[in-house]
């Protein structure tokens with residue numbers, strides 16, 4: 327049932343029996359398309375079979391960004407930096423306001439992303455290391471149930487995000503990142519549909535699972551401040567055509583060859599990994615300008631659960 331049509335469409339699926347209210351959102355960024363299609367799929371799949379509670383689905387949060395097909399809204403703003411927004415503000419501010427208000431009505435929140443047009447990302451589920459133990463525990467359970475290979479818990483200080491609103495409202499929340507670039511990656515849609523369904527099942531809202539058991543390989547809780555900033559680094563030393571030498575999900579060592587930037591006219595520049603870790607982000611658009619970020623490395627050296635304490 328459509329419950330909202332301005333500034334974005336939102337749909338609610340309500341079971342006859344009362345229970346938790348889960349909010350699932352896509353399109354905080356307008357160039358992240360698989361999450362939008364996953365929400366579309368969930369809307370169909372959940373219309374039958376929800377035992378208790380309510381699921382609210384938002385296919386596209388920042389509509390003006392989606393219309394433009396870009397990360398930013400028509401006002402040039404990144405919704406994930408300006409929450410809780412402003413009901414009387416620019417298009418992105420209005421969308422930020424509306425999603426923030428929806429988060430306040432929810433008991434659990436899932437925010438789905440990709441690397442956008444520019445980057446391809448290794449599947450990752452993140453949450454803030456919430457100071458309230460019960461909320462942190464709920465988020466850990468949601469992240470584990472979602473079942474992506476990397477779980478990434480980071481400091482709880484970031485401002486302006488949907489997750490910042492959830493943190494302040496004491497609503498357990500996770501975000502997921504997977505894929506990106508051009509084209510559609512069906513495996514991302516499948517993983518997101520399955521992950522959301524597994525979270526609903528973990529919460530006792532459905533009986534059928536979204537698929538097989540969870541596949542978590544790496545679980546990091548990093549208390550160092552700013553650890554949550556998933557940074558694209560490794561700047562291109564020159565303009566040209568980026569040819570990567572690494573693959574998502576593989577381990578690299580500092581000074582391993584990350585890739586080359588080739589000029590059609592003969593010049594060649596080499597790019598080296600700047601730390602040891604897991605390749606989690608790789609530039610998908612191969613045409614690069616000098617200084618463009620070519621990827622990112624997470625400080626994950628081996629499978630299993632690792633807690634990194636700040637100083």
Ligand SMILES: [Zn+2]
Pocket residue numbers: 354355358438439440
């Ligand atoms: Zn995003």
